Amino acid sequence: xxxxxxxxxxxxxxxxxxxxxxxxxxxxxxxxxxxxxxxxxxxxxxxxxxxxxxxxxxxxxxxxxxxxxxxxxxxxxxxxxxxxxxxxxxxxxxxxxxxxxxxxxxxxxxxxxxxxxxxxxxxxxxxxxxxxxxxxxxxxxxxxxxxxxxxxxxxxxxxxxxxxxxxxxxxxxxxxxxxxxxxxxxxxxxxxxxxxxxxxxxxxxxxxxxxxxxxxxxxxxxxxxxxxxxxxxxxxxxxxxxxxxxxxxxxxxxxxxxxxxxxxxxxxxxxxxxxxxxxxxxxxxxxxxxxxxxxxxxxxxxxxxxxxxxxxxxxxxxxxxxxxxxxxxxxxxxx
Amino acid sequence: xxxxxxxxxxxxxxxxxxxxxxxxxxxxxxxxxxxxxxxxxxxxxxxxxxxxxxxxxxxxxxxxxxxxxxxxxxxxxxxxxxxxxxxxxxxxxxxxxxxxxxxxxxxxxxxxxxxxxxxxxxxxxxxxxxxxxxxxxxxxxxxxxxxxxxxxxxxxxxxxxxxxxxxxxxxxxxxxxxxxxxxxxxxxxxxxxxxxxxxxxxxxxxxxxxxxxxxxxxxxxxxxxxxxxxxxxxxxxxxxxxxxxxxxxxxxxxxxxxxxxxxxxxxxxxxxxxxxxxxxxxxxxxxxxxxxxxxxxxxxxxxxxxxxxxxxxxxxxxxxxxxxxxxxxxxxxxx
Numbered sequence: 001x002x003x004x005x006x007x008x009x010x011x012x013x014x015x016x017x018x019x020x021x022x023x024x025x026x027x028x029x030x031x032x033x034x035x036x037x038x039x040x041x042x043x044x045x046x047x048x049x050x051x052x053x054x055x056x057x058x059x060x061x062x063x064x065x066x067x068x069x070x071x072x073x074x075x076x077x078x079x080x081x082x083x084x085x086x087x088x089x090x091x092x093x094x095x096x097x098x099x100x101x102x103x104x105x106x107x108x109x110x111x112x113x114x115x116x117x118x119x120x121x122x123x124x125x126x127x128x129x130x131x132x133x134x135x136x137x138x139x140x141x142x143x144x145x146x147x148x149x150x151x152x153x154x155x156x157x158x159x160x161x162x163x164x165x166x167x168x169x170x171x172x173x174x175x176x177x178x179x180x181x182x183x184x185x186x187x188x189x190x191x192x193x194x195x196x197x198x199x200x201x202x203x204x205x206x207x208x209x210x211x212x213x214x215x216x217x218x219x220x221x222x223x224x225x226x227x228x229x230x231x232x233x234x235x236x237x238x239x240x241x242x243x244x245x246x247x248x249x250x251x252x253x254x255x256x257x258x259x260x261x262x263x264x265x266x267x268x269x270x271x272x273x274x275x276x277x278x279x280x281x282x283x284x285x286x287x288x289x290x291x292x293x294x295x296x297x298x299x300x301x302x303x304x305x306x307x308x309x310x311x312x313x314x315x316x317x318x319x320x321x322x323x324x325x326x327x328x329x330x331x332x333x334x335x
Numbered sequence: 336x337x338x339x340x341x342x343x344x345x346x347x348x349x350x351x352x353x354x355x356x357x358x359x360x361x362x363x364x365x366x367x368x369x370x371x372x373x374x375x376x377x378x379x380x381x382x383x384x385x386x387x388x389x390x391x392x393x394x395x396x397x398x399x400x401x402x403x404x405x406x407x408x409x410x411x412x413x414x415x416x417x418x419x420x421x422x423x424x425x426x427x428x429x430x431x432x433x434x435x436x437x438x439x440x441x442x443x444x445x446x447x448x449x450x451x452x453x454x455x456x457x458x459x460x461x462x463x464x465x466x467x468x469x470x471x472x473x474x475x476x477x478x479x480x481x482x483x484x485x486x487x488x489x490x491x492x493x494x495x496x497x498x499x500x501x502x503x504x505x506x507x508x509x510x511x512x513x514x515x516x517x518x519x520x521x522x523x524x525x526x527x528x529x530x531x532x533x534x535x536x537x538x539x540x541x542x543x544x545x546x547x548x549x550x551x552x553x554x555x556x557x558x559x560x561x562x563x564x565x566x567x568x569x570x571x572x573x574x575x576x577x578x579x580x581x582x583x584x585x586x587x588x589x590x591x592x593x594x595x596x597x598x599x600x601x602x603x604x605x606x607x608x609x610x611x612x613x614x615x616x617x618x619x620x621x622x623x624x625x626x627x628x629x630x631x632x633x634x635x636x637x638x639x640x641x642x643x644x645x646x647x648x649x650x651x652x653x654x655x656x657x658x659x660x661x662x663x664x665x666x667x668x669x670x
Contacts, residue, residue, distance in 0.1 A: 052604070224599030229592075246599035257564075259594040264559030264581035267611035269387070274609040276602035 002029045002038065006092035007063040007315060013054050016323070019316055022063070035100040037109075038073035039085055041093050044312075044333040045124040046319040047158070048247045063091045068112060068123040076100065084112040086123045091315045093335050105280040113290045116298055125330035126162055126304050127294045133244060133279040134162035135289040139170075140282070141242035141275050142218035146171030149212050151231050154222030155196060156183035158330035159244060163220045164193050165302050172218070175211050177204070177227065179325045186328055191303055199227055208234045215239075223247050229261040235270055243276040247323070305329030337364045337373065341427035342398040342650060348389050351658070354651055357398070370435045372444075373408035374420055376428050379668040380459040381654040382493070383582045400425045403447060403458040411435070419447040421458045426650045428670050440615040448625045451633055460665035461497055461639050462629045468579060468614040469497035470624040474505075475617070476577035476610050477553035481506030484547050486566050489557030490531060491518035493665035494579060498555045499528050500637050507553070510546050512539070512562065514660045521663055526638055534562055543569045550574075558582050564596040570605055578611040582658070640664030 008023045032038060045066040053064075067090070071083040076099055079085065087109045089095040102109040112123040125131065137159070144150055150167040154160040155176025164174045164187065176187045176196040187196035195211045197204075204227055208216070215236035221228050224246030232241065267274060282289075296302040307327035309318035315333045322331035343358045367373060380401040388399075402425070406418040411434055414420065422444045424430040437444040447458040460466065472494070479485055485502040489495040490511025499509045499522065511522045511531040522531035530546045532539075539562055543551070550571035556563050559581025567576065601607060617624075631637040642662035644653035650668045657666035 221599060224597050228599060243599050243602045245603055246597060257596040257600055260597045261592040262559050262581060262595045263598060264556060264563060264578050264611070265592055267578045267609060268580055268613070269611070271611050271613055271616065273611075274602060276599070276604070276606050276608075278603070278606055281606065 001031075002094050003027075004029050004092060004094035005312060006090065006095075008060050009054070009057070009063055010060050012059055013051065017051065017054075017316075017320065022316055023060075024313070029094060029096055032073055032075040032096060033098075035076050035098045036074075036096050037071045037076050037079045037085070037099065039067075039069035039087060039089070039095050039097060040072045041067045041069040041089075041095070041335045042084075043068045043121055043124055044091055044315055044335055045129075046315065046322050046331045046333065047130070048245055048323065050319065051323055052245065062089075064088055064106065065090045066124055066129050067092070067095075068120045068128075069095075079111070084120050084123070086110055086112055086128060093312055105283060108283070110287075113287075113294050115294060118297065121306050121308075121330075121332055122294075122297060122304065124332050125158060125306060126297050126302050127290050129279060130158040130330055131162055131293045132282065132286045132289045134159045134166055135293060136279065136282045136285070137242045137244050137277055138163050138166055138218070138220055141277060142220065142240040144170055144172050144218045147173070148217035149173045149175065149214065150218040150220065151175045151177070151208075151212070151216050151234075152220045152222070153177045153199070153227055153231070154245070154247060155187055155193065156180075156328045157222060157325075158327070160220070160222050161187070161191060161305070161329055162302065165191055166296075167218070168192055169296060169301055175208075175216075177202075183328050186305065204230045205233075218242070220244060221246075224260075225258060226260050229263060232263055232266045232272065232274075235266065235272055237270045239270060239272045241272060241274040243274060307331045308334055310334045336366075337429050338362075339364050339427060339429035340647060341425065341430075343395045344389065344392070344398055345395050347394055348386065352386065352389075352651075352655065357651055358395075359648075364429060364431055367408055367410040367431060368433075370411050371409075371431050371433045372406045372411050372414045372420070374402075374404035374422060374424070374430050374432060375407045376402045376404045376430070376670045377419075378403045378456055378459055379426055379650055379670055380464070381650065381657050381666045381668065382465070383580055383658065385654065386658055387580070397424075398426045399423055399441065401459055401464050402427070402430075403455045403463075404430075414446070419455050419458070421445055421447055421463060428647055440618060443618070445622075448622075448629050450629060453632065456641050456643075456665075456667060457629075457632060457639065459667050460493060460641060461632050461637050462625050464614060465493045465665060466497055466628045467617065467621045467624045469494045469501055470628060471614065471617045471620070472577045472579050472612055473498050473501055473553070473555055476612060477555065477575040479505055479507050479553045482508070483552035484508045484510065484549065485553040485555065486510045486512070486543075486547070486551050486569075487555045487557070488512045488534070488562055488566070489580070489582060490522055490528065491515075491663045492557060492660075493662070495555070495557050496522070496526060496640070496664055497637065500526055501631075502553075503527055504631060504636055510543075510551075512537075518663050521640065539565045540568075553577070555579060556581075559595075560593060561595050564598060567598055567601045567607065567609075570601065570607055572605050574605060574607045576607060576609040578609060642666045643669055645669045
């Protein structure tokens with residue numbers, strides 16, 4: 001018998017999730033059945049959607065989320081011991097999954113793409129759910145053309161930092177907004193964003209007049225809130241907005257959403273297209289994106305940064321830190 | 336020489352347009368040149384976009400807008416005297432236009448479609464710009480399927496009343512919001528909306544729980560504002576929103592837009608597609624829509640109401656009344 005630990009959400013979050021909204025549960029895993037594999041977690045992912053989806057599940061529920069792990073025992077001939085896999089089993093140190101029954105995001109299991117010796121951490125970032133979120137969210141919804149101006153908010157976050165780099169690969173001019181001067185430096189000096197600004201200190205409206213004198217063609221919106229209304233007022237006719245998230249609102253009561261300047265005026269006058277997405281929409285096409293993403297990663301065209309927290313007991317802290325914007329790049333926890 | 340009169344906008348509107356923002360100018364029309372026709376106005380249209388586009392033009396400018404008129408003199412062999420035409424020459428009683436140079440909405444001239452004896456007023460409503468706005472705005476952007484639930488705001492307005500009826504023709508369930516009990520009665524009892532509500536007295540949220548228990552699939556947004564945020568919170572996954580206007584905000588300073596609950600949360604979580612449009616986007620396809628619209632009109636499937644004001648001097652009053660929601664159906668002025 002293998003002893004495992006997992007985080008269980010005991011009650012729905014009110015505002016910022018509290019430590020005692022979670023309980024760490026120890027339990028014994030059963031023996032493997034045919035088709036199943038035992039996965040020892042190496043890396044756990046903390047992501048904004050873990051906050052946002054909280055009320056979709058009746059409590060108590062096992063905290064979901066992506067992890068990279070190693071097959072430690074197997075009753076599945078396609079998954080030998082030592083194989084690295086990605087699953088959505090959440091904040092746990094051991095788990096049993098069945099790759100034969102993997103069809104939706106909630107029970108997904110797949111072999112980590114071949115990263116040619118790069119750290120398996122990329123299975124949670126550039127060549128994982130975060131990578132495909134940036135890839136499809138930008139390319140499918142915004143359909144950016146070379147020479148166009150792309151704006152990204154939450155630009156130093158896991159998704160945002162990849163969006164900006166993919167837009168550069170596609171020949172766009174890229175402007176990012178992030179929450180600290182260090183992040184701004186990283187975006188401009190390491191990732192090659194054309195311009196980056198600290199949204200906490202910049203006058204967004206004046207900044208965009210200078211940074212995007214010909215207007216904004218594509219906007220990848222990670223945050224919602226006031227800044228999005230201002231950016232949309234700078235968009236060109238037939239601009240496209242990909243709405244990936246609204247992290248500015250996740251800690252609020254959904255029935256009490258923040259009030260922001262009305263968007264419809266600009267949406268009509270400029271014939272904007274604003275579309276939200278959840279990345280499991282393209283689940284059957286993730287592997288297609290992984291081909292491009294791992295190629296760009298190995299070519300050095302995609303640079304990543306991981307904000308690493310160590311220790312199973314520290315997952316909660318990593319999660320809260322990520323929600324508060326402490327991470328630059330992908331927030332992960334080493335188990 | 337023909338003496339003509341026209342409304343000139345002398346200064347940009349602040350809030351509700353004032354009577355003395357306009358000046359009525361009398362002038363002499365020149366002789367016709369080859370290709371030109373002299374049009375005597377019969378009906379003039381007043382529309383929300385005449386308010387919304389105000390700041391796009393340097394003042395003074397001739398007030399634009401659609402009119403139906405009769406060719407009174409001609410130097411164009413394709414347009415004989417007595418032909419009824421539609422132009423965008425605005426608030427004037429006589430005008431000279433050249434159908435050979437008609438290619439954009441600003442200089443558009445076309446023969447009124449054959450209405451089989453129905454009033455030429457339909458050239459400004461169901462078989463005019465308003466009709467194609469409803470037709471393409473609903474069908475191209477929302478792509479409603481039979482059995483889906485469609486919500487329309489400004490439902491008793493010129494565009495909204497047609498949107499609801501087209502949605503019914505397409506087999507949808509239709510819910511309308513309008514600003515008086517009389518309008519609500521007209522929508523339910525004459526136009527065949529499944530449900531209609533007075534947004535000034537109804538609790539929108541509770542109303543939609545009852546009227547759309549299975550959620551909203553398509554929303555045709557004429558008004559923007561708080562009501563739109565609430566309707567979008569009732570939408571189903573992959574819902575489509577066609578943003579035709581934001582009349583609630585046209586009288587406000589664009590830099591001081593009203594604040595409404597943030598839309599991004601619902602847009603992301605439900606993967607909504609929100610698209611604004613201006614109807615000249617489909618200018619080359621208007622005649623295609625006129626075929627369906629005039630067929631439906633003659634079959635009695637499209638019922639219309641015209642809010643008629645009489646007299647060239649009263650165009651301003653008709654315009655202000657329309658902006659204030661006094662009209663049920665299309666607001667027009669008989670010259």
